[in-house]
Amino acid sequence: MFDEKDLILEARHVTRRFPSAGGRELVACNDVNLKMYKGKTLGLVGESGCGKSTFMRFLVWLDRPSEGEIWYRGKDITKIKGKELWQMRQHVQMVFQDPSTSFNPKMKIRDIVCEPLLNFGRIKPSEKNAKARELLELVELPGDFADRYPHNMSGGQRQRVAIARALALEPEIIVMDEATSALDVSVQETIIELITKLQREKQITIGFICHNLGLIQSFGHQIAVMYLGNIVEVMPGEGMADICCHPYSKALLDAVFDTKMDFSKKIEPIKGEPPSPLDVPAGCPFADRCPHCMEVCRETRPILRELEPGHEVACHLFEGRGTA
């Protein structure tokens, strides 16, 4: 499916446990194995609280896993520190959902977009004006926006500034955590067009967190579906609707068609609420809500198996099928 020579980042058996009241543990990520490829987008989808941000935060060193490894540029980046970490940070950047909370409101856009370059000594203060204009033009904003403050811009424009800032160091990987979720649908579309255009031009690898499977399938090359800290399905974005087979992924897709008001289609809402992350069932985490639940699903946790190249699913319904 993807060429293994283009593999640039690999998460192996990544688990994150958070201590909780009464000596209990919350497992936000459970044995996550994911790969990211050069110039491609990995979309991570799932309901609120399933562990998407917890996983992506490891890639930008906002947190470290309790167990597991993440290999990038020949290193396990969960272990690096000091100068090595400082150097590595240049290659992976992040765009958050709401840039107004990550920007200093007292800084002009010029200073916001050039800050990473100054921090890493890549430009001199005298080069700031020209560089800011260049970066703003890259995200299709007028160069004279450099003189504005973040509150003098619309949400879509601020998100373009956040992308310009993330691009400043010419990173290999950009992690976007719900980067378009707060924007209205038409602005969301233009931002996604911009991201995909820049990705093609610069061969950037993107990790895109999203609730909406319908949105991510429109531009994600690889989609990973997460449920209660577990990856339950990984599949190519192209043709995803035809091959997606985990009952949870299918339920997420149904929810997408629901919002598009396709009344000709029978809508099967996901039954029930996800169990508490402190009380994940011993077997399949989706068992209680699954319309196809069997006895084995309550007893044994299904593992991710390859059905065909690029398509893996963790579900007892598909045991014995595929290549693994």
Ligand SMILES: Nc1ncnc2c1ncn2[C@@H]1O[C@H](COP(=O)(O)OP(=O)(O)OP(=O)(O)O)[C@@H](O)[C@H]1O
């Ligand atoms: N620092 C922390 N300490 C304790 N629990 C945490 C911490 N960070 C996250 N969690 C818990 O881990 C689980 C996963 O959280 P996470 O933020 O990764 O979810 P998410 O999929 O990004 O959700 P959303 O879509 O709402 O952003 C949640 O149950 C959350 O409460």
Ligand SMILES: [Mg+2]
């Ligand atoms: Mg999140």
